[in-house]
Amino acid sequence: MEASCIRIQFVLNGRPSSAEFTSDTTVLRLIRDVLKLKGTKEGCGVGECGACTVIVDGKAVNSCLMLAAQLDGRAVETIEGLGTPEALHPIQEAFVHGHGVQCGFCTTGLLMSTKALLEENPSPTRADIATAIGGNLCRCTGYHHIFASIEAAAARSSSKD
Numbered sequence: 005m006e007a008s009c010i011r012i013q014f015v016l017n018g019r020p021s022s023a024e025f026t027s028d029t030t031v032l033r034l035i036r037d038v039l040k041l042k043g044t045k046e047g048c049g050v051g052e053c054g055a056c057t058v059i060v061d062g063k064a065v066n067s068c069l070m071l072a073a074q075l076d077g078r079a080v081e082t083i084e085g086l087g088t089p090e091a092l093h094p095i096q097e098a099f100v101h102g103h104g105v106q107c108g109f110c111t112t113g114l115l116m117s118t119k120a121l122l123e124e125n126p127s128p129t130r131a132d133i134a135t136a137i138g139g140n141l142c143r144c145t146g147y148h149h150i151f152a153s154i155e156a157a158a159a160r161s162s163s164k165d
């Protein structure tokens with residue numbers, strides 16, 4: 005059966021947006037191929053690696069597993085909404101200073117998982133962090149620097165409260 009065409013209204017990185025795509029389009033394909041935002045990465049494509057993580061209505065989700073049609077009326081945040089090269093988001097700064105980045109392929113997904121975590125729980129324990137990034141695989145860092153970076157980001161955001 006041929007996929008039908010769908011049009012949705014949603015909020016993308018704080019701005020009202022609309023998009024048109026076929027009904028079999030995933031959020032990942034919408035973001036990368038239709039909206040041309042290439043910061044969200046495709047790793048496994050089947051929900052195993054977390055490279056494609058974005059935030060939908062405050063929750064971190066694997067964008068490769070969600071249909072774009074499900075975004076209608078909802079708010080999606082991608083890495084492009086987090087910070088800019090000139091003005092990094094505090095979580096990005098913490099990863100840079102904490103050496104939480106090596107090849108960087110997993111990084112955008114980790115940053116989005118971290119943002120969702122800290123918005124819900126500004127003072128996470130190590131166990132909370134492990135749960136929040138449990139779906140984000142990193143083949144480079146060994147995770148030590150990632151945990152340290154997230155703890156630094158949390159300390160920084162709670163010191164501003």
Ligand code: FES
Binds near residue numbers: 069
């Ligand atoms: S690309 Fe979505 S979880 Fe791996």
Ligand code: FES
Binds near residue numbers: 105106107142143144
């Ligand atoms: S920094 Fe290379 S996969 Fe995580």
